[in-house]
Amino acid sequence: xxxxxxxxxxxxxxxxxxxxxxxxxxxxxxxxxxxxxxxxxxxxxxxxxxxxxxxxxxxxxxxxxxxxxxxxxxxxxxxxxxxxxxxxxxxxxxxxxxxxxxxxxxxxxxxxxxxxxxxxxxxxxxxxxxxxxxxxxxxxxxxxxxxxxxxxxxxxxxxxxxxxxxxxxxxxxxxxxxxxxxxxxxxxxxxxxxxxxxxxxxxxxxxxxxxxxxxxxxxxxxxxxxxxxxxxxxxxxxx
Numbered sequence: 001x002x003x004x005x006x007x008x009x010x011x012x013x014x015x016x017x018x019x020x021x022x023x024x025x026x027x028x029x030x031x032x033x034x035x036x037x038x039x040x041x042x043x044x045x046x047x048x049x050x051x052x053x054x055x056x057x058x059x060x061x062x063x064x065x066x067x068x069x070x071x072x073x074x075x076x077x078x079x080x081x082x083x084x085x086x087x088x089x090x091x092x093x094x095x096x097x098x099x100x101x102x103x104x105x106x107x108x109x110x111x112x113x114x115x116x117x118x119x120x121x122x123x124x125x126x127x128x129x130x131x132x133x134x135x136x137x138x139x140x141x142x143x144x145x146x147x148x149x150x151x152x153x154x155x156x157x158x159x160x161x162x163x164x165x166x167x168x169x170x171x172x173x174x175x176x177x178x179x180x181x182x183x184x185x186x187x188x189x190x191x192x193x194x195x196x197x198x199x200x201x202x203x204x205x206x207x208x209x210x211x212x213x214x215x216x217x218x219x220x221x222x223x224x225x226x227x228x229x230x231x232x233x234x235x236x237x238x239x
Contacts, residue, residue: 003022004210004214008226011226013228017034017035017229018032018033018034019048020032028053031097031232031233032098033188040085041095044081047084048081048164055077059072070111071171074100074171078166081094081095081096081164085164095162096162097113097188099114107176108120108176108177110174112131112173113133113170115133117187117189120184121183121185123205124201126200131172134158134159138160182236183205183235183236186233187217187230187233190221190231191231193228194224194226210236214233
């Protein structure tokens, strides 16, 4: 595997509340976008990532099915973020998205809560594997809004599901077989609110080096306003 990552606080936010994880020994790659004032969002995203890594390091080998281990790890992260939010006044109400990809051999297992995203780039076709847990995505699903309209909707950041809000959380998950040459892209919404899926696909497929693609994507999001933290992981399978 060949991979590259980047995280930028953008042009308007005072701090970066995103967190990233690249643990190639585990085959784990993840992004988290925290929310909450006074750095609580940063605490939430860092806590979720750290707890997921800890859980998989200690428990992955005990599960016959890596998918079950990954989902359990995300739920463990939710419980810890919720516990901290409930226990400390300064962290009250914090939460985070979490989107994780676990690569084991030629199989991908993924788990997802929130509106960060995981994409599969196969050839020049970009497929969004995750579905945003957001108010505008609900409107799109019901036919009341088009995807392009959703990118500019004033309530596009309102989540319907996140880690740390309740003691238990429902986790979306799935698996698929990977092919040599596939690329996996994980990102927070600081990228996708400025770039369309078609634009992301063009950059990720036209750049031979994953580091170059990641750099160009961050640069494009900044040029278009950089209104949020921007975090990206691009993973090339079989390189």
